[in-house]
Amino acid sequence: MAAKDNMKMAHDMESMDHDMSGDTMMHGGHMMHMGNLKQKFWVALILTIPVILLTPMMGLHLPFQFTFPGSDWLVLIVATFLFIYGGKPFLQGAQMELTERKPAMMMLIALGISVAYIYSVWAFIANHFLSTVPHQMDFFWELATLITIMLLGHWLEMNAISSAGSAVEKMAALLPGQAHVLQADGSLQDIELAELQAQQQVVVKAGEKIPADGRVVAGQSAVNEALVTGEAKLIEKTPGAQVIGGAVNGTGTLTIEVTGTGETGYLSQVMKLVQQAQQHKSQAENLADKVAGWLFYAATIIGLVTFIVWLSLSGLNVALERTVTVLVIACPHALGLAIPLVVARSTALGATHGLLLRNRNALEAAKQIDTVLMDKTGTLTEGNFKVKSVVAFDQESQDDILRLMAALEANASHPLAVGILAAAKAQKLALPTATDVKQLSGVGLQGRIDQVDYAIVTAAYLQQKQLDFEQTLYDELAAQGNSISFLLRGEQVLGLIAQGDQIKPNAADFIQHLKARGIRPVMLTGDNQAAAALVAQQLGIDDFHAQLLPEDKTKMVAQYQAQGQRVLMVGDGVNDAPSLAAAEIGVAIGAGTDVAIDSADVVLVRSDPADIINFLNLAQRTMRKMVQNLWWGAGYNIVALPLAAGILAPIGVLLSPAVGAVLMSLSTIVVAINALTLKLK
Ligand SMILES: Nc1ncnc2c1ncn2[C@@H]1O[C@H](COP(=O)(O)OP(=O)(O)OP(=O)(O)O)[C@@H](O)[C@H]1O
Ligand SMILES: [Cu+]
Ligand SMILES: [Mg+2]
Incomplete structure (x- = not known):
């Protein structure tokens, strides 16, 4: 019965205090049985006073x-109560631990106090009732102080866990309690x-x-998303802009x-990720568990x-x-806290700096x-293509080419499609309807x-099919850094659209930082050789591979791994997802596709590649803290x-x-403080 009640209480505690449950679990369930440590500590402390006063310490008055x-x-009587209650x-x-056959810390404490x-108790009986046995020294003094200090230690430990996990709580507190909902008659109603x-x-x-997450339909204001994405500056929001629940509205x-x-909102997803990350055991924790086992033996x-x-x-007494x-x-x-506390702190820290550690x-x-x-596109460059030139090879006009290509792209989300559609809209072209549209992965x-x-295809596709196109014109446009899409009617090349992109402002810096760390940057792109070469040269990347099909990217990951390299892969597209999963670490750009995000280990909320440096720093600091904590x-x-x-003892030192x-x-407290002082910069 009692054990059942305890389990139930533990479950209630878990659901109430979700941020703690992760650590509770990692503790192999010990915390579940701890009950109200604070109350137990105070009761034990008060009961310890008479024991300290009435009984000699180690036989010394x-x-x-x-x-x-x-x-x-x-x-x-007091000591017996202390032993049972405390x-x-x-x-x-x-x-x-015994039923789980994993003897560890609780076994040691229990063994000690028992x-x-x-x-x-035996000494008491001997001294009172067995006149044949010489006087025996009891350990009630030691027992009482030991239990009290143990209770204090474990109570502090629980506090430390909850304060490390509270970043999730802080995030939950970002959401307001009520929303002003706009009614049909234009009035506002406050709802939960x-x-x-x-x-x-x-409103x-x-x-x-x-x-909640949403889209601005009216009004204008600068919004602070710092607590959600870690981006400190105010972001101007006008109709059409996306907003994130939990961000703070400015003056408009x-x-x-x-x-x-609720569940589908960005913030709750972030919180879920943080919690998942905290519950998922890492290798370091498994190591810590093992060490705890060895320590027991x-x-x-x-x-x-x-x-x-x-x-x-x-x-006997001294022994x-x-x-x-x-x-x-x-x-x-x-030790049970050494790793979980660092991880809790680290995932929370990452989440508030735009790094989701999945x-x-x-x-x-x-x-x-x-x-x-x-x-390349979307990771190193903005993926914000602008049409630079439209060329017609046959009797169609430039507008015809743009119109046909835009019609085909009408439902595509590829950055190149977005650029073509924007150009067609700017020209106010009426688009025909395309049917039976099918993706040609890595081609168009x-x-x-x-x-x-x-069909809309790449130059590489034309070459492979041995179809003629204007090679000199193509070379010229590509050398300027353009991504070039050809329009095919059957087997006839009708024309092309060349589009330019911009390199992300932090990209060059990011590449420099990688090199400074001794990490080799490599660009993988489905785009043409010349455009890739230009971006690579501008960013200082020596190693790049262009005209890759999606499966080529995965092969490249495997190829580098086969050379003994440990690979981190950054990408945003559906075509990047398999390589993200194959790499040692997959990093998805936050603005990328859901598939990419689902295959990634880390998501960059701000879509800024420079955050990878932040991630590497966070990882390095986290590992340092973990090692320190294992020692402590x-x-x-x-x-x-x-x-x-x-x-x-020979020189008089006895504990x-x-x-x-x-x-x-003390070692617990050092470990907790050490974890809490983990910083990103
Ligand atoms: N919808 C589309 N419209 C036009 N071209 C497309 C389309 N989809 C793919 N392509 C062509 O296929 C090539 C490869 O596309 P993919 O999305 O696989 O590129 P990628 O490997 O992600 O490279 P990057 O993102 O670095 O440009 C693109 O460069 C483009 O020429
Ligand atoms: Cu302990
Ligand atoms: Mg891409």
């Missing part, structure tokens, strides 16, 4: 101590955020938070049509040796005290990356207009265990069980 007739009975979380945790308690639906129009007044009033609410063996050696040297200290000091509960192993893989493969597309088959959480035992075992507990708790 301190000046403030006293006894009265029957005081030893009082001590026995020790319960640890005893239950140990039971759980040995101290049972031995003390939970009832807000897509397609409703809401956001000056200084208010935007309640905006009317917004809601596109994403090491502590048990050292404890046993300590007991035997001290028993032969100084008798027991040393053994309890060894068990307590080895308690690897700082897979935590990416942080660990980052330091081995030596090659960064990147897509085909379709029918007025019963005639057309487990490595300190290299010094502490021999000390606890009494190796320095009491309580001091052992203080040291153990």
Whole structure:
């Protein structure tokens, strides 16, 4: 019954306090049994006072101590209550570890307090009822202080976990409680955020938070999206612009049509990602778990040796005290926190700086990356194509070429399609309807207009099909950095459209940073050789591959991997998704397609490649903190265990069980503070 209630409570706790559940899980479930540690600590502290006053520490009477007739009975009762009430979380945790056959920290604590308690009770019985046994020293003093300090340590530990995870809570707090919904008669009605639906129009007044993702339909204002994307500057929003729920409106009033609410909203997706990332165990955590296991066996063996050696040297009392200290000091509960706290802090930090870490192993893989493969359009360039020239080879006019190509592209989302459509719109061309439109991946597309088959293709495709085109003109346009699309009617090349793109402002800087880190930048593109060469040259990329089909990109990833390179791949398109999945780390540009984002380990919310440097920095700092925390959480035992075992006893250095507990708790606090001081810059 009691165990069931506990489990239920644990579940309630988890759902209430979702940001903690990740760490609770990672703790192998120990936290679930901890109950109200704060209350237990205060009760234990108060009950410890009489024990400290009424019983000698290690047989030594301190000046403030006293006894009265029957005081030893009082001590026995208080200590028994302390053991059951204060020790319960640890005893239950140990039971759980036993049933899971994964002995770790709770076993050590439980072993420590049980040995101290049972031995003390035996001493009490011997001293009172067995006149044949010589006087025995009890450990009630040690037991009480140990339990109190353990409770304090684990209570602080819970606090540390929740404050590291609270970034998610902070994000949740970004959303306002209510939204002003615009009614048909033009009035405003305030409704709860939970009832807000897509397609409703809401009014956001000056200084208010935007309640949901949406599109501006009226008004103009500068919006601060800093807390959501990490971008510090104000972004001007005019009708047609997208807004993100949780962003803060500036001085204007905006009317917004809601596109994403609740579960589907950007912010809740970010929160979900952060939570998922925190729940998903990384390799480092598995390592930490293993170390905790080893530590248990090491502590048990050292404890046993300590007991035997001290028993032969100084008798049972000293032997027991040393053994309890060894068990307590080895308690690897700082270790259980060492990695989860860093990861929680790191994913939260990334999320508030425009880096969504979908897979935590990416942080660990980052330091081995030596090659960064990147897509050109949309990653290094804006993907914002402008038509530079339209050329007709036959009797069609330039407008005919543009009209036909725009008709074919009417429903395509490729950046080249967007450019062609914009040009057709600017010319106010009336577009015919294309039917049977089909994507030709890595080439373009085909379709029918007025019963005639057309296609939009690349030069590489024409070459492969041995179709003639105006090579000199093509070379000239391509050398200027244009991406060139040809229009085919059947097998006849009717004309071409050349479009230019702009390099992203931070791209050159980004390439420089990569090189400075000793990482080789490589550009992969489906675009033509000349346009690719121009971008590569402008950015200082020595290594690039052009005219790649989507499957070629995946082959390139495999090829670099076969050379022993660790590959990070950046991309945005559907065609990049398989390579993102194949690379050691896949990074999707936030403005990219959903498929790319789904295959990626990391998403760059701001669509700025320079954020990859931020990611590499974050990964490096995160790993450094993890290693430091492993040392603070487990490595300190290299010094502490021999000390606890009494190796320095000959020169007078001995640790009491309580001091052992203080040291153990200190290591937890160091680990927590160390994790919380993780910064991006
Ligand atoms: N809808 C389209 N309209 C016109 N051309 C297209 C279209 N789709 C693909 N193409 C042609 O196929 C080529 C390869 O397209 P893809 O989207 O695979 O490029 P990519 O490998 O992502 O390269 P990048 O993004 O670096 O330009 C493009 O350069 C373009 O010439
Ligand atoms: Cu501990
Ligand atoms: Mg692309």
